Amino acid sequence: MTTARIQEQETALGLRQVSFGYGAHPVLDAVSFNVRAGELLAIVGPNGCGKSTILKLMAGLIRPSAGEVLLDDLPVASIPRRKLARRLTLLAQSNEAPEAMLVRDLVGLGRFSHEGWLRRDTPEDRRHIDGAMRRMDVEALADRRVGELSGGQLQRCRMAMTLAQDADILLLDEPTNHLDLKHQYALLEVARTQALAGRAVVAVLHDLTHASLHADRIILMSEGRIAAEGSPADVLTVEMMEAVYGIRTVAMPFGRAIVHLPEGALR
Amino acid sequence: MRRALLIRSGRHVHIPIALRPAAILLVLLSLLIILAFAALDLGSTPLPAGELLRWLAPFIDATRETDAVLLLRWPRVAVAILGGAMIAASGHLLQIVSRNGLADPGLLGISQGTMAAVVLGAAVLGIPPQWLAPAGLVGGLATAILVLSLAYRLASTTGLILVGLAVSIVLGALIEIVMVQGGMAQFARWLAWSHGSLTAVSAENARMVAIWALPLIVLTLLVARSATPLLLGREQAAAIGAAPQKLALLLTLLSAALVAPIVAVVGPISFLGLIAAHVARKLVGERPQEALPVSMACGALLLLVADTAGRTLFLPLVVPAGILVSVAGVATFLIAARFTSSRR
Numbered sequence: 001m002t003t004a005r006i007q008e009q010e011t012a013l014g015l016r017q018v019s020f021g022y023g024a025h026p027v028l029d030a031v032s033f034n035v036r037a038g039e040l041l042a043i044v045g046p047n048g049c050g051k052s053t054i055l056k057l058m059a060g061l062i063r064p065s066a067g068e069v070l071l072d073d074l075p076v077a078s079i080p081r082r083k084l085a086r087r088l089t090l091l092a093q094s095n096e097a098p099e100a101m102l103v104r105d106l107v108g109l110g111r112f113s114h115e116g117w118l119r120r121d122t123p124e125d126r127r128h129i130d131g132a133m134r135r136m137d138v139e140a141l142a143d144r145r146v147g148e149l150s151g152g153q154l155q156r157c158r159m160a161m162t163l164a165q166d167a168d169i170l171l172l173d174e175p176t177n178h179l180d181l182k183h184q185y186a187l188l189e190v191a192r193t194q195a196l197a198g199r200a201v202v203a204v205l206h207d208l209t210h211a212s213l214h215a216d217r218i219i220l221m222s223e224g225r226i227a228a229e230g231s232p233a234d235v236l237t238v239e240m241m242e243a244v245y246g247i248r249t250v251a252m253p254f255g256r257a258i259v260h261l262p263e264g265a266l267r
Numbered sequence: 268m269r270r271a272l273l274i275r276s277g278r279h280v281h282i283p284i285a286l287r288p289a290a291i292l293l294v295l296l297s298l299l300i301i302l303a304f305a306a307l308d309l310g311s312t313p314l315p316a317g318e319l320l321r322w323l324a325p326f327i328d329a330t331r332e333t334d335a336v337l338l339l340r341w342p343r344v345a346v347a348i349l350g351g352a353m354i355a356a357s358g359h360l361l362q363i364v365s366r367n368g369l370a371d372p373g374l375l376g377i378s379q380g381t382m383a384a385v386v387l388g389a390a391v392l393g394i395p396p397q398w399l400a401p402a403g404l405v406g407g408l409a410t411a412i413l414v415l416s417l418a419y420r421l422a423s424t425t426g427l428i429l430v431g432l433a434v435s436i437v438l439g440a441l442i443e444i445v446m447v448q449g450g451m452a453q454f455a456r457w458l459a460w461s462h463g464s465l466t467a468v469s470a471e472n473a474r475m476v477a478i479w480a481l482p483l484i485v486l487t488l489l490v491a492r493s494a495t496p497l498l499l500g501r502e503q504a505a506a507i508g509a510a511p512q513k514l515a516l517l518l519t520l521l522s523a524a525l526v527a528p529i530v531a532v533v534g535p536i537s538f539l540g541l542i543a544a545h546v547a548r549k550l551v552g553e554r555p556q557e558a559l560p561v562s563m564a565c566g567a568l569l570l571l572v573a574d575t576a577g578r579t580l581f582l583p584l585v586v587p588a589g590i591l592v593s594v595a596g597v598a599t600f601l602i603a604a605r606f607t608s609s610r611r
Contacts, residue, residue: 061502097498100549105554112509
């Protein structure tokens with residue numbers, strides 16, 4: 001890819017030769033890629049391949065031990081959190097949430113970076129909060145306490161909080177955790193809609209079928225490096241599965257989706 | 268939708284104030300004023316209410332006896348109210364920082380650090396009484412910083428609690444070694460103080476506490492809102508735009524500063540921070556901007572009631588407020604546990 005082409009694609013956020021970790025077994029080893037506005041990028045790979053570490057680096061929660069994570073040519077970890085939060089948000093994996101808080105207030109926390117000492121809960125804030133709750137289908141839970149929610153309901157409310165933040169870059173760490181089939185699909189559809197609206201969405205996904213169905217581009221990680229990058233059909237091949245996951249699979253395409261089943265299970 | 272009073276001016280000021288928490292706070296503060304009045308009135312020497320009013324009113328002189336009696340009572344009432352509020356705020360802030368509903372100033376070794384400095388200062392270094400409170404404050408802050416910097420290397424909440432406990436136990440042993448060195452009379456005084464007692468509070472103590480309390484309480488109320496993201500855990504807090512590390516450090520120092528002068532003057536009051544924060548969350552929910560003021564009001568009420576009850580109900584016996592708060596704390600938890608289990 002030439003430099004000229006990178007510039008054409010509105011590269012907001014990108015990794016340049018990023019390594020993380022010390023000693024003989026670095027978690028990430030000289031990883032480079034750009035996040036493009038208007039696309040849903042899925043990061044997949046086996047356990048411990050460094051997927052979540054990439055998201056934390058992109059969110060500026062940790063600093064690379066070598067290389068740079070840049071947002072508008074500035075290292076993300078050097079941007080003040082409040083300013084950064086108006087551009088970029090992360091749905092972290094932990095589902096820690098204050099039990100006695102009302103769902104509406106939890107979603108409202110997404111507006112934290114937009115509020116001031118004397119200005120909060122403005123009509124604009126409310127519009128974003130209401131819109132996010134509608135999109136995640138949690139309006140009916142608005143007056144419930146967080147402690148009363150099921151794991152899946154809480155996850156949808158946390159996603160609503162992330163949407164309410166109204167950032168151009170959404171980083172989602174295994175967002176379909178705890179969700180049932182319907183809501184897994186619904187959440188990834190919302191993520192797609194966000195990408196179609198011109199935002200950049202990066203999701204760490206476990207489920208390769210989800211990735212094939214919803215992602216525009218997939219990065220397949222293996223042992224801290226990028227093993228393959230490209231469209232779902234290019235990346236999720238039987239050969240790649242064997243090389244990266246160490247398991248022989250049979251691939252079955254269904255429209256956009258590619259389903260990989262372990263060969264051993266089909267005998 | 269929650270009902271709220273909207274303060275609005277132009278494009279830059281837009282502050283909705285939720286009505287229910289505001290109403291609850293108002294009720295608690297009114298109760299506090301009534302009880303403070305009662306606490307001034309109650310005691311082994313009864314005062315006519317008229318005398319008390321004359322004493323309270325500006326430019327009217329009360330009788331000498333009233334002056335003398337109230338000179339003993341007002342510092343206690345003032346310290347009970349301010350101290351209760353400060354301990355409650357300190358405990359509540361630590362609960363937010365550690366994400367542990369059981370956190371208490373005792374947790375970080377702050378109480379023990381303050382006590383150790385006071386005990387060592389008085390018994391070993393011979394520091395004059397008026398300098399014991401500042402010495403205790405230095406001890407409490409030093410312990411908080413020590414515990415935080417040790418726990419920083421462990422980089423986890425559990426690490427913080429473990430380090431705090433370990434430091435508390437070591438300091439507790441140190442305190443007891445010093446306490447048993449003196450004679451019987453000395454030991455009895457130490458013992459009363461180590462359970463949290465307002466008996467010896469002087470007007471000078473009350474002034475010292477007030478000087479600490481006012482700026483710290485104002486600061487607590489100002490930072491309450493920005494502490495909210497910490498409730499989501501460090502990573503998510505950073506993702507929504509907070510600086511969790513800085514915030515946690517600031518809040519821990521604030522909670523140490525809130526509790527140190529009280530421990531120096533009154534001794535440690537365990538359970539108070541825990542009960543007050545628990546009740547506040549039940550009443551107004553989790554948002555610190557609403558829960559913290561309610562917590563402080565509850566703490567003030569609780570310590571005032573405990574101290575007044577301790578010095579009036581069991582006469583001629585005077586029960587240290589710390590012990591009554593602990594009893595109330597255990598009772599609260601038994602009731603809460605029973606209530607919660609029967610509901611499920």
